[in-house]
Amino acid sequence: MAKDHSLMEDSNRSSNPDIHRLSDPARRTWVHGGLSAIVAGLFAPLLPGCAATPGAGTPKIGFKSVPVTVGDTLTVPEAYVASVLAAWGDPVGIAGDMPAFRPDASNTAAEQAAQMGMHHDGIHFYPLGAGSDRGLLVMNHEYTDDGLLHRDGMLTWSAEKVRKSQAAHGVAVIEVARQGAGWQVVRPSRYARRITAYTPMRVAGPAAGHALMRTAADPAGTTVLGTLNNCASGKTPWGTYLAGEENFYGYFHGPAEPDAHARRWGLRPGGWGYRWHEHDERFDATRHPNEMNRFGWIVEIDPMDPGSHPVKRTALGRGTHEGATVAVTRDGRAVVYSGEDARFEYIYKFVSRDAIRPGGGAANRELLDHGTLYVARFDADGRGRWLPLSFGSGPLTPAKGFADQGEVLVKGRQASDALGATKMDRPEWLAVDSEQREVYCSLTNNSNRGTEGHAPVDAANPRAANTMGHIIRWKEDGDFDAVEFRWTHFVLAGDPANGRPESRGNVKGDAFGSPDGLFMDPRGVLWIQTDASPTAMGKGDYARLPQNMMLAADVATGEIRRFLVGPPGCEVTGAAMAPDLCTLFVNIQHPGETPSERSDPAAVSRYSSWPDGGRPRSATVVIRRRDGGVVGT
Ligand code: FEO
Ligand code: CA
Ligand code: CA
Numbered sequence: 001m002a003k004d005h006s007l008m009e010d011s012n013r014s015s016n017p018d019i020h021r022l023s024d025p026a027r028r029t030w031v032h033g034g035l036s037a038i039v040a041g042l043f044a045p046l047l048p049g050c051a052a053t054p055g056a057g058t059p060k061i062g063f064k065s066v067p068v069t070v071g072d073t074l075t076v077p078e079a080y081v082a083s084v085l086a087a088w089g090d091p092v093g094i095a096g097d098m099p100a101f102r103p104d105a106s107n108t109a110a111e112q113a114a115q116m117g118m119h120h121d122g123i124h125f126y127p128l129g130a131g132s133d134r135g136l137l138v139m140n141h142e143y144t145d146d147g148l149l150h151r152d153g154m155l156t157w158s159a160e161k162v163r164k165s166q167a168a169h170g171v172a173v174i175e176v177a178r179q180g181a182g183w184q185v186v187r188p189s190r191y192a193r194r195i196t197a198y199t200p201m202r203v204a205g206p207a208a209g210h211a212l213m214r215t216a217a218d219p220a221g222t223t224v225l226g227t228l229n230n231c232a233s234g235k236t237p238w239g240t241y242l243a244g245e246e247n248f249y250g251y252f253h254g255p256a257e258p259d260a261h262a263r264r265w266g267l268r269p270g271g272w273g274y275r276w277h278e279h280d281e282r283f284d285a286t287r288h289p290n291e292m293n294r295f296g297w298i299v300e301i302d303p304m305d306p307g308s309h310p311v312k313r314t315a316l317g318r319g320t321h322e323g324a325t326v327a328v329t330r331d332g333r334a335v336v337y338s339g340e341d342a343r344f345e346y347i348y349k350f351v352s353r354d355a356i357r358p359g360g361g362a363a364n365r366e367l368l369d370h371g372t373l374y375v376a377r378f379d380a381d382g383r384g385r386w387l388p389l390s391f392g393s394g395p396l397t398p399a400k401g402f403a404d405q406g407e408v409l410v411k412g413r414q415a416s417d418a419l420g421a422t423k424m425d426r427p428e429w430l431a432v433d434s435e436q437r438e439v440y441c442s443l444t445n446n447s448n449r450g451t452e453g454h455a456p457v458d459a460a461n462p463r464a465a466n467t468m469g470h471i472i473r474w475k476e477d478g479d480f481d482a483v484e485f486r487w488t489h490f491v492l493a494g495d496p497a498n499g500r501p502e503s504r505g506n507v508k509g510d511a512f513g514s515p516d517g518l519f520m521d522p523r524g525v526l527w528i529q530t531d532a533s534p535t536a537m538g539k540g541d542y543a544r545l546p547q548n549m550m551l552a553a554d555v556a557t558g559e560i561r562r563f564l565v566g567p568p569g570c571e572v573t574g575a576a577m578a579p580d581l582c583t584l585f586v587n588i589q590h591p592g593e594t595p596s597e598r599s600d601p602a603a604v605s606r607y608s609s610w611p612d613g614g615r616p617r618s619a620t621v622v623i624r625r626r627d628g629g630v631v632g633t
Contacts, residue, residue, distance in 0.1 A: 012264075012344040012413070012423055012455075050132065050582035050628055060525050060554045062633040065510055065561045070546050072608050074588065075565045079626055082564075084611045085176065085585070086137075086185055087619035090116045092174050092194055093187035103614045105151045105601075109163035113194055117141025118149060118168040120587035120618045122233025122323050122517075123574040124241060126303055132580035133178040136191050137620065138241045138303045139574060139587065140230035144168045146274070148615050153601040159279040166197035166276065169228045171243055171310075173303045183583065183622045193306050197226035200309065201299065205369045207314035210406035212293045217282065224294045224312060225282070231341070232323025232429045232517070233574070236334065238356055238364040241301045242313075244321030246341060248295035252285040253277035264413055266320075266342075267292060293410050298324045298338065300368060302361035313368040316350045317389065318412045325430040327439070327480040332356050334367060335480040337439055339427025343446045344455055346416045347376040347427050349386060351481045373409070374483070375421040378460035384474060384485045387419040394419060425449055425461045425469065431518040431526060433555065438475050440490060440526060440555075442515040445469040460487065467541045468494040468503050468513035471528070490526075491515075491553070491560065495544055503541040509560035512551055513542055519575040525632050526553040528560070529586075531571040534593050548572050550586060552632050563632070564623070567610035569593040577631065584623040584631040592616035 063077040076082050086092075089101030091114060099111035107115065123139035144165045147153040154161075175189035195201075203222050207213055213221035227245055234242035249265050250272030258267045267285055271277075277284040282291045297312040298321055316324065319340035327335045332355035339347045353370040357363040374386035390396065391405040395418040402408050408415045425446035432439050443461065448454045450464030457464050460472060474487035493513050494505025503513075514536075517529030530548045538546035550564040550572045566572045566588050574587035592608030601615070608616040625631060 012342070012417070050580040050630075058633055060523060060556075060632070061552050061559065061561050063552075063561070063563060066563065066565055068545060068547070068549070068562070069565045070568070072567050072610055074567055074610070074621065076623055077563065080623055080631075081626055082621050082623045083182055085183055085620045085622045086116050086172075086174060087611060087617040088116050088118045088120075088168070089617065090185065091187060092116060092172050093185060093189045093192035094194075095188035095190075095192075098187055103612075105149060105615060107164075109160055109167050112164045113167040113196055115194075116172055116174075117170055117194070117196075118144045118618060119589050120620055121231050121573050121589060122243070123576045123585055123587050123620065124233060124235040125576040125578055125585060126235075126239065126241075127579055128175070132578035132583065134186075135176060135578065136173055136303050137176050137576070137585060138171065138173050138233075138301070139620065140171055140233050140243050141169055142231050142246070142589065143229055144274075145590065145593070147601045151601075154275070155600070157275055157278060162276050162279040163198075165274065166226065166228075166280075167194070169197040169230070170199065170226065171195040171230060171241070171301060173301075173306070178578075178583065191303065191306055193303075195227065195301065195310055197228045199226055200224075201227065202309050202311045203294070203297075203314060204311050204366075205314035205316075205409070206404075207318075207406040207409045210404075210410065212290060212407060212410045215282070215288055215290050215294070217288075227299045227310065227312075228295065230299070231321075231573075234324040234326055234336070236300075236326050236364075237328055238360055238367070239302070239304055240361045240364075241303055242324040242326070242336070243299045243301065244323040244338065245295050245297055245299065246320050246322055247272070248320070249292060250274065251276055251295075252283050252292045254285045261411060261414070262289065262292070264411075265292065265296070293318075296320060298336070305361060308361070314406075314409050315369050315371060315373065317348050317373045318410055319345065319348065322428050323430075325432055325439075327432045327434065328356065329479045329481050333371075333481060336368070337430040337432070337441075339424070339430060339441055340413075341426050341428050341444065343426055343448050344423035345413065345427065346421045347424060347430075347441060348389075348412075349374050349376070375412075375416040375419060377420060378422045378458070378472075378487055380459040382459075382486055382488065384487050386483045386485070387416075387421060389415050389419070422458065422460055423455050425466050428516045428531075429518040431520040433520050433524060433526075435524060436475075436555070437480070438473050438555075440471055440473045440518055440520070442471050442518050442528070443469055444514045444516050444531060462489075463492065463502055465502075467536065468492070468505055469515050470505075471515055471518070490555070491558065495541065497544060498541055500541055507560055508558045510551060510562040511545060512549060512560070512562070513545055514548075516571065517550075517573040517575060521577055521632065522581065523630070523632070524555060526555050527551070527563075527575050528553055529572040529575065531573060534569050550575070567591040567608045567616075569607045569616075570610070570618075581630045581632075582624060582628060586621050586623060587618070588621055589618045590616075591618065
C-alpha cells in the first residue's frame with residue numbers, strides 16, 4: 001500500500017536496538033511489451049500449451065530486461081504477452097448474482113459484494129484437478145480509494161457508501177481456466193465467493209474470548225465481522241489461504257488522547273479518513289474501544305469449501321500484518337513467518353505444535369491454534385535469535401502488564417518491545433526457499449531511520465533515512481523451528497547512478513527501490529515487486545524510477561533483472577504461478593494513485609486510465625511466454 005506517509009504509523013518509541021481494456025471478456029485485448037507489440041498483440045496467435053520444463057544448464061533468468069517506461073501501459077519483455085483477467089468491479093461469478101461493472105462507478109453496495117473488490121494484493125493459485133489449466137485464484141483487496149469507488153467520490157457521504165467501501169475490501173475467490181491462448185474467469189462457479197469487511201468470522205487460538213476481545217455486540221469475544229486491509233497473503237501446504245490484516249487502525253476513529261495501548265497501535269481521531277465510523281459505530285473506538293483489538297490478525301480461509309467460515313488465528317500474533325508465509329519442518333510441522341509493515345516494527349514466526357495431517361483444511365482446522373510465537377532479534381555479528389512471545393517468559397508477566405497469553409498476543413507490539421526485538425525498516429513480504437532452506441524478507445524503506453528522535457541505524461538496518469529499502473535473508477540453525485539463525489543482506493536496493501551515494505545500494509543488475517512483494521518460484525527465482533510511493537517516484541533518489549515494477553533475482557548469483565513495469569501510480573503486488581510455471585498471475589494495484597487525495601474522483605483518476613480508458617482499476621494480469629515456455633527463462 002502506498003499512501004500518504006504522513007499517515008503511516010511510527011509509534012514504536014520503545015528503547016530496543018534496533019490497450020489494455022478489459023473486464024468485459026467480449027472486449028478483451030492484449031497488453032504487452034513495446035509499442036509495436038501493442039498492435040501485434042491485437043492479432044496475437046494462440047499460445048501453445050506449456051513447453052517442457054527447462055533442461056539442466058538453462059539460465060534461471062533468460063528474458064531480456066525491460067526499460068523503465070513512463071507510459072500509461074504495462075510493459076513486459078518482448079517474448080511475453082500479458083492480458084487483464086479480473087479487474088475491480090468484474091463479477092466474481094456467484095450463480096444468479098453477476099452484476100456487470102458500471103464504468104461510472106454507480107454499482108450499489110450489494111452489487112459490489114458480488115464483484116471483484118478494489119486494490120488487488122496478495123494472490124495464490126489453487127489447482128483444480130491434476131493439471132495447470134484450471135484452478136482457483138484467491139486474492140486480497142487491500143483498501144479503497146473512495147474517490148474512485150463512488151460515482152461522486154466522497155463529496156457526499158452515506159451509510160450506503162460505507163457499505164460499498166466495506167464490500168470492496170476483503171478477499172475474492174474466483175475460478176479460472178485456460179482456453180487455448182488465454183485465461184478466463186469461469187462464471188458461474190460453485191467456488192466463487194467474496195469475503196468482505198462485514199463477513200462473519202470465527203476467532204480461534206489463545207486470544208479467543210479474551211476480555212480485550214469482547215464488545216457489546218459480541219460479548220463472547222469469539223465472532224468478528226469482517227477482515228480489512230488485507231495485504232500480502234500466504235498459501236498453506238494443506239490448501240488454505242492466509243490473509244494478513246495490515247493497517248487496520250486507519251479505519252478507526254479514536255479519541256484526541258488515546259490510552260497507551262491504543263496509542264502504541266496508531267489510533268487517532270478520524271483514522272486515515274475512511275469515515276466508516278460516521279455510519280457504522282463499531283469503527284468508532286471512542287464508543288467501542290475493543291473492536292480494534294479484533295483486527296490485526298492473520299485470517300485462514302479454505303477456498304475449497306465455499307461454505308466455510310474464515311478464522312482469525314490469534315496464535316500467530318497481532319500486528320499490522322502484511323501476510324504469512326509457510327515453511328515446513330522436516331518432521332512436518334508448519335512454520336509461519338510474518339512481519340509488521342510499519343516503521344521500526346518486527347518480524348515474527350510461529351511454529352506449530354503438531355504436524356500437518358493429510359486431508360486438507362478439514363484435517364488441519366486446529367493446526368494454527370497451538371504452537372509457539374517468536375519475534376526476531378538480529379545481532380550485529382550476523383547471528384540472530386527468535387524470542388518467544390510466551391506468557392511467563394522473561395518480562396511477559398503480570399508485573400509487567402501481561403495477565404495471560406491472550407494479552408501477550410493482543411499486545412504483541414508491547415510484548416516485543418519488552419523482549420528487546422529488533423526494530424526493522426518496515427517488514428513487508430517474506431519468501432521461503434525450501435531447497436536452500438533460507439528465508440527472505442523485504443524491508444521496503446524507512447525515511448525516519450537514524451533521524452532525530454528515532455532509532456539509529458543498526459547492523460540489520462544499516463542505512464539512515466533509508467529511502468530505497470533492502471532485502472534481508474537468514475538461514476535457521478538446523479531446521480525452520482530453530483531458535484537461532486544466521487543472517488545477511490541479500491541486497492541493499494537502489495539506483496547505482498544515484499547522486500546520493502548512500503542510496504545507490506549494491507544492486508547487481510537493474511535499479512529498483514522500495515521492495516515489497518516477494519515470491520519464490522519453484523525454480524528458485526525470487527520475484528521482487530516494488531511499491532515506491534507516488535510522492536517519491538520520479539524525484540530525488542527515484543529520479544530514474546518513475547513507475548513501480550517487478551524484477552526477477554537469481555539468488556545464487558545475485559543478478560536482478562527487470563521483468564515488468566506497471567502503469568503510472570500503481571504498485572505491483574502479488575504474484576502466483578500455475579504448477580507448470582508457464583502462467584504467471586500478477587496484481588496491479590491502484591494505477592493512477594495520487595500522492596494523497598482520496599476523496600475527489602477527478603483528482604484520483606488524473607494520472608492513469610489503465611486498463612480500459614476510464615477510471616483506473618486495479619486488476620489481475622496473466623503473463624505467458626509467446627512460445628508457451630516457462631515464465632522467467
Ligand atoms: Fe500493504 Fe505494506 O503494503
Ligand atoms: Ca508497501
Ligand atoms: Ca505490501
